Amino acid sequence: MKKKEVLVLEDLLGSNKKIAAEIRAKLTGKGILTINLMSSPGAGKTTLLESIAERLSPEYKMAVIEGDIETERDTERIRAKGIQAWQIITGGACHLEAKMIGKLFSEIPPDLDFLFIENVGNLVCPAGYDLGENIRCVLLSTPEGDDKPKKYPKAFTTSDCLLITKTDLLPIIPFDIEQAKKEALEINPHLEVFILSALKGQGVDAFVDYLIQSLHKQRQNHA
């Protein structure tokens, strides 16, 4: 039996990156801004989306892709706001991959302004997978603690925005916003930071304004 060494030098996530780049090109071409929301379970991604939906409607049209290990609960919550939503049930997988988004592609209406992808609640694995988004956001809720950015660096180093959520709990929770911001900006100086309570509606307007500005900027660049 003869043995042979083969030099490969291929990226193990190369196929995901390729599919993601195709998705990004197509959605951007249609004038859609795609946002990937990542966080631990229970950091407030769905509540934030409900709050955003109230602010974007009726001027802007949004849709949501929900990723969960089980149940359609989040999709039902979004649909209750009159928003088109699709559920991806990963059946155990801890993250979404670009090919899962690709399968839904034909159903995405071309007149959309914003496509939100709510990733599976997990601060580790989703960070490794580009889904074809234009903006990646990581949510950090106050009960999780202000020391998380350096404990889970990849979620923060690969994101464009940091959303510190559940600030309505600050009076009863030891969370130092300045410390969390400092940690996050040290590992990623380019993060846009937003501080908000989706439940109380505080700080959500600033994030929505940022999204609208980003949409117009992207459309100008691709006009």
Add this chain to the structure above:
Amino acid sequence: MHELSVVANLFEILEDKLEAQNGKRVCYVKLQVGLLSGVVPELLKTAFDIYKKDTFAEEAELDIIEVPCKVQCQKCGTVAIKEDYIFICDKCGSTTVTTLEGTDMILETMEIEI
């Protein structure tokens, strides 16, 4: 904990290359795994050993080379290894630092039986 799905991607590439070379079996695999790639090398090894059973790589050994996070300052050009993940240039303090290595997982070489 997505090591198993990374290994599934690895096996897709291994199978492609094995077919292209008209090989019979894979007997050795060498990976470069960045410390900021999001996977744990030890768990990747466990996942590999589970996945390889009853496949063309059943007897294959896996070596993982850990790649530290290497960055370059876009202002002064300084190249540095970052263990603290603080992406600020040590020399000039600039925040325009780009990552050169340490974020990817690369299949470097494989040894096959032909």
